[in-house]
Amino acid sequence: MAIKRLIFFIIALASANSHCNTLKNQLIEDFNYLASDELMGRQTASQGAKLSREYLMQRLSLLDLEVTEQYFTYKPTLFKKSEGINIVAQSPKKLPKVIITAHYDHLGKRNGKLHLGANDNASGVAAVLYLAASLHRTPLPFELVFVFTDAEENGLYGSLHFAESINPKDVIMNINLDMLGVKERNKRLYALTSYSLKSHLQPIFSDLKNIGINLKPAYSSKQMNRLTRSQNIDWHRASDHYSFARNNIPYVYFGMGHDSYNHTAKDTMEHINIHLYINTVTMVEAFIKHLAQVSLVGLKVDT
Numbered sequence: 001m002a003i004k005r006l007i008f009f010i011i012a013l014a015s016a017n018s019h020c021n022t023l024k025n026q027l028i029e030d031f032n033y034l035a036s037d038e039l040m041g042r043q044t045a046s047q048g049a050k051l052s053r054e055y056l057m058q059r060l061s062l063l064d065l066e067v068t069e070q071y072f073t074y075k076p077t078l079f080k081k082s083e084g085i086n087i088v089a090q091s092p093k094k095l096p097k098v099i100i101t102a103h104y105d106h107l108g109k110r111n112g113k114l115h116l117g118a119n120d121n122a123s124g125v126a127a128v129l130y131l132a133a134s135l136h137r138t139p140l141p142f143e144l145v146f147v148f149t150d151a152e153e154n155g156l157y158g159s160l161h162f163a164e165s166i167n168p169k170d171v172i173m174n175i176n177l178d179m180l181g182v183k184e185r186n187k188r189l190y191a192l193t194s195y196s197l198k199s200h201l202q203p204i205f206s207d208l209k210n211i212g213i214n215l216k217p218a219y220s221s222k223q224m225n226r227l228t229r230s231q232n233i234d235w236h237r238a239s240d241h242y243s244f245a246r247n248n249i250p251y252v253y254f255g256m257g258h259d260s261y262n263h264t265a266k267d268t269m270e271h272i273n274i275h276l277y278i279n280t281v282t283m284v285e286a287f288i289k290h291l292a293q294v295s296l297v298g299l300k301v302d303t
């Protein structure tokens, strides 16, 4: 009997391991495709953006989630009206929501050169696909909503539209992933959040400190500038998390800080350290699981 149980245990462990490896292999496959020439830099309203959505819809259709395309219009300039499309995947429950976002749009072609946006933000999009696959059946005390936003590069328009379409009272927080391509030289991943969330989240950040990535929490844009040795970046407004903050929803933004290849034709897969990237994504996964163990009542946005 004991031997039988041991064999069962070994088989269960082996199959859990192989499931885990399958998810990681898929993560890399997704990342490579999203940053490939075929998607031509995923500019909003382009053929590349359409192909990106088709890929996301196809990948999400394999999961037990309701997937919708959310259309919106916005005015990038006074006389211009443009269109964008977010993708939202969820399995509605009567629970408070944690909204995980990554923008799938990038710059397309600039000055005759394709800007593929591997770090910005194929890295975040592949991570959200991974999290959807790995967590959508995990019992958690909150509901996960996976949102792939459009038109971030033009001014955070997709996330703003989404954040305005929900009731902030139903939402615990936004977790925004943008530029997860952590660099070898410092192995740093930053988690920017509000000072008012510090007491809730600091224990989680310290638990996760040393799992292959150097996790650095920052509780203000000023602190983030100090840690990243950047000076004039308004990190609070730098990506989609700001749209949630504007609508009274707290956020945690995960990113690698300043990237000298950002918004250049050099933001390609060859500059991504895949090993560190996998560690980063699994750290974010662990962060979400840890959230289930702390009280998340009454989190507020700093004004």
Ligand SMILES: [Zn+2]
Binding pocket: 103, 120, 121, 152, 178, 179, 239
């Ligand atoms: Zn970005």
